[in-house]
Amino acid sequence: MRWIWIDKFVAFHSKESAVAIKNISLAEEHLHDLYPDFPVMPNSLIIEGLAQTSGILVGEARNFSEKVILAKIGRATFHRLARPGETLVYSVKIEQLSETGASVSGEARVGLEPGAPLVAEIELMFSHIDQNLAGTEFPEHNFVFTPQFTELLKTYRLGANITL
Amino acid sequence: MAFSKEEIYKKVQGVLEDALGVDAEEITPTATLREDLGAESIDFLDIVFRLEKAFTTDPAKPFKIPRGELFPENLPAMMADEKFVKDGKLTPTGSAELKKRMPFADFTEFDKNPSLENAQRLLNVQTIVNYIQSKLG
Numbered sequence: 001m002r003w004i005w006i007d008k009f010v011a012f013h014s015k016e017s018a019v020a021i022k023n024i025s026l027a028e029e030h031l032h033d034l035y036p037d038f039p040v041m042p043n044s045l046i047i048e049g050l051a052q053t054s055g056i057l058v059g060e061a062r063n064f065s066e067k068v069i070l071a072k073i074g075r076a077t078f079h080r081l082a083r084p085g086e087t088l089v090y091s092v093k094i095e096q097l098s099e100t101g102a103s104v105s106g107e108a109r110v111g112l113e114p115g116a117p118l119v120a121e122i123e124l125m126f127s128h129i130d131q132n133l134a135g136t137e138f139p140e141h142n143f144v145f146t147p148q149f150t151e152l153l154k155t156y157r158l159g160a161n162i163t164l
Numbered sequence: 165m166a167f168s169k170e171e172i173y174k175k176v177q178g179v180l181e182d183a184l185g186v187d188a189e190e191i192t193p194t195a196t197l198r199e200d201l202g203a204e205s206i207d208f209l210d211i212v213f214r215l216e217k218a219f220t221t222d223p224a225k226p227f228k229i230p231r232g233e234l235f236p237e238n239l240p241a242m243m244a245d246e247k248f249v250k251d252g253k254l255t256p257t258g259s260a261e262l263k264k265r266m267p268f269a270d271f272t273e274f275d276k277n278p279s280l281e282n283a284q285r286l287l288n289v290q291t292i293v294n295y296i297q298s299k300l301g
Contacts, residue, residue, distance in 0.1 A: 071206045074182070096213050099231055103213045125210050131231075132205065 004152065005049040006090065010112070015061045017093040020053040021112070026084040041082040043120070046108050047073060050122050053090040054104040055144075056153065058126045061097055064145040066128040067138060071101065074123035082119050086110040092124075101127040167219070172296050176289065179214040183207055193290040200288075208235045211292075219296060227299070234295050235287070236265035243280065254278040262286070268295040 011019040024031070024041050031039035051070045059068045082088055092106035104124045109116040129138055167175070177191045184201050197203040203211070212229050219227040231237070242248050248258030259278050263271060269286040 072210055074210070096216060098213075101209050101213075103210075125206075125213065127206060127209060 003048075004052065005045055006052050009053075009056075010089075012057070012060075015094060015097060017091070018053055018057040019092075020049070020090045022049050022088040022090065024082060024084050024086050024088060031084060039084050041086075041088065043076075043078050046078075046082060046088065046120055047076055047122065049088065050090050050092060050106045050108060050120070051124055054092040054094075054102075054106060054124055055126060057092060057094060058097070058102040058104065059145055061094070061102070062128070064142070064150065067130055067142055067144045068102075069127050069129050069144065070124060071127040072125040074103075074125060075121070076123075077121045079118050079120065080110075082108070082110055087112070088119065089116065099128070100131045101125065167296075167300055169293075169297065172300070173293055175218045176215070176292050176296065179211060179218050180289065180292075183210045183214050191289055193293070194285075194288050196285050196288045198287065199284065211235075215292070215296065219300065229299075232265075234268075234292065239265075243283075249280060252280050254280070254283055266291065268292075268298060270294075 006020040006022050009018060009020045011017070026039060030042060030045065034040055034042055055068050055070060059066065087110060089109045089112050090106060091109070092104050094102055095105050096103045102125070104126065106122045106124065108119040108122075110119055111117070129136075173193075177188055180186065180191050180197075180201060181188055184197075184203055184207060186201050190201065195201055197207075197211075212234065215234075216227050216229055221227075242258070242261065245258075248255060248261055254262060259274075262283060266286055269288075269291045271286070274282045274286060
């Protein structure tokens with residue numbers, strides 16, 4: 001089972017930007033873990049969802065040939081809680097892309113309509129870990145974008161113009 | 165757009181504050197990135213991205229830092245090589261190699277005592293400022 005925190009892509013512009021959604025359901029156990037009788041989507045998992053949206057965008061930019069790792073959360077600002085029944089919309093944009101990694105900015109809102117309430121703003125940095133400065137070597141096989149993950153990504157084709 | 169020396173220093177200072185979460189007063193010209201400011205290997209990529217953004221004035225002509233130019237690559241492997249380092253000091257071959265890889269660093273103190281410790285002090289705030297000045301020259 002993959003640790004997956006987005007439901008589908010609704011927009012995907014290669015090497016530029018992507019939008020994914022995550023429906024929040026009361027049936028999800030983690031919603032009940034933070035506060036008694038007050039279910040919320042944990043902010044850490046909102047960061048994870050934004051990072052997955054971004055990581056797939058960054059990975060696709062190099063045809064999933066690099067091992068893309070979330071290296072740093074430069075900034076994460078939260079404005080509002082996300083509650084059950086709401087749909088989180090993760091919009092991310094590649095700010096810089098190089099041989100060694102990428103920087104990404106993004107935001108989470110609840111709802112797709114213009115001006116939907118802002119939940120979070122974020123800056124993330126990703127590393128192509130085989131290109132690391134120290135010359136550290138990692139296993140040859142791509143343990144980030146595995147064949148299983150690629151299969152899973154195919155389900156996203158319904159909602160986005162993504163080529164796999 | 166040309167930047168004055170002071171403007172370059174201020175921008176580098178801002179980049180390091182954001183990338184490393186340190187206070188402005190900790191960032192002095194001789195402060196080393198690793199020992200004094202606590203940079204880890206992943207921070208170097210972050211610093212490169214932030215410098216590129218900070219010194220880009222025209223999006224059509226982005227300021228780019230080629231790989232390995234500011235922060236030399238594979239230094240740990242070099243420092244573990246007997247050809248370059250012996251008894252805690254850089255050999256003449258090692259010193260020459262380091263000067264080739266870090267042409268923007270000030271080697272005055274290092275030349276007096278080419279120890280590993282002094283080699284590590286070469287990667288400091290002034291080295292970044294020198295590099296940016298040479299690029300924007």
